[in-house]
Amino acid sequence: MLSVLDLFRVGLGPSSSHTVGPMRIARRFLREAGKAGYLKGAMRIEVELQGSLALTGVGHGTDKAVILGLLGFAPETADPDQAEQAFHAAISARKLALIGGPEIAFNPIADILYRGEHVPDLHTNGMELRLYPMNGGPVFTRVYYSTGGGFIASARRLSRPVKGDVIEDKGASPYAFGSAARLLELCTVNDLTIANLILGNEDVRRPRAQTEDRLDQVVDVMMACIDRGLQTDGILPGGLSVTRRAPGLYQKLMDGAGANEREALFDWLNVYAMAVNEENAAGGRVVTAPTNGAAGILPAVIRHYCCEEDGTPMREKARRFLLVAGGIGLLYKQRASISGAEMGCQGEVGVACSMAAAGLAAVWSATPAQCLGAAEIGMEHNLGLTCDPVGGLVQIPCIERNAIGTVKAVNAARLALHQTGQGKVSLDQVIETMRQTGLDMSSKYKETSQGGLAVNVVAC
């Protein structure tokens, strides 16, 4: 079993697969080159972006992420302003001080190659890095993949067969599960809620207090992101001239506080989700939940249902929400994928909606079966959702899509709570349907910006 904390990573926007993953890959490549003894004599580095990483890499800021990774920035700790400065300094000097290595000349136009036509078999987000000495061909070459949600894998790792559906488990988790059916069975047999079962699995990795601290930190970063997004107006970067809408809507809601309009619920959920995704589009600090593109849904639900009026988190509720949402996210990660480049947007916003629906049902004290029912409904009505970002930017349709996904998640939790008896569709069936739909989906709709809105909306 993976840890649920693996799903909730702090990183910089706008994309977990195209920004967070490539930054981590660049760092890892230099670390491996250093260990192999090739870094000190390096004179040049070449980075080849393949498949979706190349096709939407410019809009998603992949080039910038790679450069920051080579400079030593890590997604978890990078300060957005410092990163911005370091990036511009490197570009204007055309030099990179490699972390753990020498300073080398670097021209992004010649040294970052975009090979969108090369779609690797193992995963569409491929990245090959090559290190050159003074003369001759490359002395150190590695291929990695950014597999969604900020996860990365080497070619060797991805080509190794994985038995059954379950990601390799070190055998430590007391309640290992590879399906929703098994998860429910474990809850029933052990008389546990989903949240307590997941906590039991986390307990073998670290002391309980540490897990709780880390969950609280995740919530704090999410809430800080909402606060920044609610206060920051202006135009989003990238050339689409998209205006940030969250601050204006927030002001309107604050001015009309107490207006008692029935539809205000939608407005609050929308404004929180959009605040996060506008921050993400601007390269701000967000939590992958489970990806950056879909990062607004979980925080919006937490803010509305697990926080006091002034935004202070109610810790126990927020932890329960994240544990259950994370448990559902693990099922998607194990049985399908959380990568828009593999599954389309159903694998990002669809998965986030499903996770949030289950988490909220748990906050409302639903049974484990009802939580799984909420997760099922949350995905069932996102099946087939395509990824077609205009201009390759994580703005249209992504920002509004998170708002819609948040409202849908709350509705899914309500439907599940009122449900009596077993639903006709199980969570396992809907995850498998998502997987098959993702496999059948044309690559035009899988984070390549070659179809859908990306070709019908003029990007200027």
Ligand code: SF4
């Ligand atoms: S359309 Fe969905 S999957 Fe594609 S970049 Fe936007 S949020 Fe991510």
